[in-house]
Amino acid sequence: MKKGVLLVNLGSPDSPEPKDVKKYLGEFLMDPRVIDVPLWARTLLVKGIILNTRPKQSAEAYKKIWWEDGSPLIVLSEQLQEKVQEKVDFPVALAMRYGSMTIKKGLQELVDKGVEQVFLIPLYPQFAMATTETILVLAEEVRQEHFPNLNIESLPAFYNNPEYIKALSESIKKSLAGKTYEHLLFSYHGVPERHIRKSDITNSHCKPSDKIDCICCKTPSPAHEFCYKHQCKEVTRLVAEYLNLEDNTYSTSFQSRLGFDPWLQPYTDRTIERLGKSGIKNMAIVTPAFVSDCLETLEEIAMEGEEIFHEVGGKQFTTVPCLNTDDNWVAFLANRINEWSKNTVEV
Incomplete structure (x- = not known):
């Protein structure tokens, strides 16, 4: 056939x-x-x-x-x-x-x-x-x-495929070569917390309301096959491991929320603001939920995100392109x- x-x-x-x-x-x-x-x-x-x-x-x-x-x-x-x-x-x-x-x-x-x-x-x-x-x-x-x-x-x-992690990590390394940054933010597209619960095939494992350090994301479970939050956090962990990033120099956040229901946290816009207020002057941001640059990466992150960072005292805001045609x-x-x-x- x-x-x-x-x-x-x-x-x-x-x-x-x-x-x-x-x-x-x-x-x-x-x-x-x-x-x-x-x-x-x-x-x-x-x-x-x-x-x-x-x-x-x-x-x-x-x-x-x-x-x-x-x-x-x-x-x-x-x-x-x-x-x-x-x-x-x-x-x-x-x-x-x-x-x-x-x-x-x-x-x-x-x-x-x-x-x-x-x-x-x-x-x-x-x-x-x-x-x-x-x-x-x-x-x-x-x-x-x-x-x-x-x-x-x-x-x-394919979030944890070694070939994919290598491709993403090498693209980040190439994009940031020769540039100084104090913090690398991994920003993923947000989803409502209820989506995580609905996708939990065990009906008991995922607890998306654990805002930052989600214990269930670290505990092996069949639920991880369909758990968006776990998979995002795992990409961050694997890329940080590949690039030998030091603790506290990178973090994960979620962007593009809509409406008033609880969405995955921490939120990207608030995280950018917090980093700037904490004294971070140079930061970089990568968006691994997208493989092609689009409105969410080119406008929401590269334009709005940079504006937020500058408003709170940040200086250098570097956006890592998506994989595109890497x-x-x-x-x-x-x-x-x-x-x-x-x-x-x-x-």
């Missing part, structure tokens, strides 16, 4: 204009795995409040980071697709969970090339309901409705694809 690969990233509005941003936000925020409340409440919140207030503000943010070629996330993902394609012998397609580059279009592109077995790669190192899970669920729904004869397998979360990252993906090909049983 002919094999193919589908890379899937988050997505982007078609343009930074409010109408396109509103359409994109509507699809994104109405996903029950992003805002996991009853439909009536989600509809009231998203369509009754957020989409009447946020699109214009978000459009201004997108305009700040929009490239001549389009959305940075889309452009960088397309470049990644091209580089991975050069290293494997199977067709490699690209899709987005939200927006016009749909998973259905990506699968159709592969099917049109005769593909019958698909290796789906969610471009997220850590598992979360609002990232990996929603991609896998939608892909299966699309397969059942439109491609019932297609076989789809997926790459599990050669080690491309090699990691190509190796996973080739391993899948060798281990896949013909059906």
Whole structure:
């Protein structure tokens, strides 16, 4: 059976204009795995409040980071697709969970090339309901409705894969070479605490309300396979170990919270503020939940984060780029694809 690969990233509005941003936000925020409340409440919140207030503000943010070629996330993902394609012998397609580059279009592109077995790669190192899970669920729904004869397998979360840790660590080392910094902050995209509890397959292990030093994250458990907080903390630990970072020179935080429910803590904006007020003059920040630079890294961190740091007395704020099209990252993906090909049983 002919094999193919589908890379899937988050997505982007078609343009930074409010109408396109509103359409994109509507699809994104109405996903029950992003805002996991009853439909009536989600509809009231998203369509009754957020989409009447946020699109214009978000459009201004997108305009700040929009490239001549389009959305940075889309452009960088397309470049990644091209580089991975050069290293494997199977067709490699690209899709987005939200927006016009749909998973259905990506699968159709592969099917049109005769593909019958698909290796789906969610471009997220850590598992979360609002990232990996929603991609896998939608892909299966699309397969059942439109491609019932297609076989789809997926790459599990790879947060602790030594090859991935090496790629991330070396990219940080390269980015910070020759630069002075007193603290390295690992900022991950935030999720509501309830997402951690819902993903706990043991129904008893995860305690996301432990704000910083989460004991359950350090205690071995089957729950860790789907625990976003554990996986984020493990990336920090493994990278710090690889780079021989000294204690108290690095930490973990979570960004991009929405609404009033408890989200994973500590929060990135408050952590940046605290570091600046504590006397840290030079800090660096890396965002390992993202593999492609996007609104959250280019505007929320590189612009808003730096502004917060300077306001409290900080001087040098260095943002480490995402892996984007890093050669080690491309090699990691190509190796996973080739391993899948060798281990896949013909059906």
